[in-house]
Amino acid sequence: MSVYILGIESSCDDTSAAVFRDETILSNKIANQEVHKEYGGVVPELASRAHQQNIIPVVDKALKEAGVKVADINAVAFTRGPGLMGSLLVGTSFAKGFALANNIPLLDVNHLHAHVLAHFIKEPDQESNHPDFPFLCLLVSGGNSQIVLVKDYMHMEVVGQTIDDAAGEAFDKCAKVMGLPYPGGPWIDKLAKEGNPEAFSFAKPNIKAYDYSFSGLKTSFLYFLRDQVKVNPDFIEENKNDLCASLQSTIVDILLNKLVKAASDLKISQIALAGGVSANSGLRNGLEMLAKKKKWETFIPKFAYTTDNAAMVAITGYYKFLAKEFVTHDTTPFSRVVF
Structure with missing residues (x-):
């Protein structure tokens, strides 16, 4: 029944x-x-x-x-x-x-x-196409960034998480600094498609194990813009696409580098994405490229x-x-x- x-x-x-x-x-x-x-x-x-x-x-x-x-x-x-x-x-x-x-x-x-x-x-x-247990899930949203070891429907273990800000928050806060509408994450994703991801470099934290930190990246981004705007008041507007592409590339690299380490150490090849930031095209594309290289089977939810x-x-x-x-x-x- x-x-x-x-x-x-x-x-x-x-x-x-x-x-x-x-x-x-x-x-x-x-x-x-x-x-x-x-x-x-x-x-x-x-x-x-x-x-x-x-x-x-x-x-x-x-x-x-x-x-x-x-x-x-x-x-x-x-x-x-x-x-x-x-x-x-x-x-x-x-x-x-x-x-x-x-x-x-x-x-x-x-x-x-x-x-x-x-x-x-x-x-x-x-x-239906879903991961088999156990699998790793990279859960990224406005409030959370975690790597979760999923053992079954009711048993999950967080093996890594942000110690301060979440990836989604970093997207939104940096977007706000650039004058983009709220929520900023989708706008950065859209503009990044027209920019050069290697145009600028920003701080990548060195955090132990599988944990994340995005507060340093936000500070690095803010100070970089402050210094550039002093020289050229139109810097943000003239470089918005490249700024978005470089920022997005940095956040994606931070997220995926830890995921690679966790998957290797735990010997798991079933990898899933979840959370609002999993809609980000840079993250999806990055995961798909890694999957081919690492021979992972990946699972990405529908946008809905x-x-x-x-x-x-x-x-x-x-x-x-x-x-x-x-x-x-x-x-x-x-x-x-x-x-």
């Missing part, structure tokens, strides 16, 4: 709901929040208020598109954290109310676990499953449902990284 899972994602500024039948996606609806663009970043208070406005319409659309009635849902899965506390509270509260009203189980989902398990989403009438979405929450909820890992209604969200 099939299991129907409703997934709720509200960790940052995207309100999303998805409906799954077992491992197969039936719908995945997302409401974005345009209000943050004028502030150059997500404003937590505005985000939580927008979630309150969006969550009921988004869930309604997800159920209708899936052709599923509320009475058909076997359990509701929600993002418990990490994320913005106000945003998480909206999703958590809705999920609790939905579960209580319909007398169904509640499943809490770690946002980072969900990004990893997005690789196991099946689409109707399509063949790279950013925050409820599909990844629902698929994680499905595996937790099978394992009967339910939570009670006194469960509270968490804002900091817990893996």
Whole structure:
């Protein structure tokens, strides 16, 4: 008998709901929040208020598109954290109310676990291609940069992570310095395609083991621009494509060099990408080139499953449902990284 899972994602500024039948996606609806663009970043208070406005319409659309009635849902899965506390509270509260009203189980989902398990989403009438256990997943987003050893659906170990800033944050902060719109990562990716990745060089940190650091790169980039603008006030505008290409190349090199070391030491050739930054074309291309050289089998999610979405929450909820890992209604969200 099939299991129907409703997934709720509200960790940052995207309100999303998805409906799954077992491992197969039936719908995945997302409401974005345009209000943050004028502030150059997500404003937590505005985000939580927008979630309150969006969550009921988004869930309604997800159920209708899936052709599923509320009475058909076997359990509701929600993002418990990490994320913005106000945003998480909206999703958590809705999920609790939905579960209580319909007398169904509640499943809490770690946002980072969900990004990893997005690789196991099946689409109707399509063949599924996913990594075999164990595999390494390079999880890169606005808030996190990690190398994760994935042993099975529920058992994962972080073998390397950023000790300060995340790769996505480095993209966005450097983009802001150049006067690019928010979010800056996609803009850098777009302009980098027209630039020379070897035009400029920036600091690459020397961090032990498989950990990352991007604070030094941001400082190096900022000081470089400051010095160049003193000489030529139009330097950024005249060199924007090359700056973006060089910055992107540096970040990709930092990410992949650690991944190569981890894969070699752990003797793993199944490699996956996950998280919002996995949509970056430079990172995707770099991984594909490495795969040919290292004889890796690589897995890159569809763009729809790279950013925050409820599909990844629902698929994680499905595996937790099978394992009967339910939570009670006194469960509270968490804002900091817990893996």
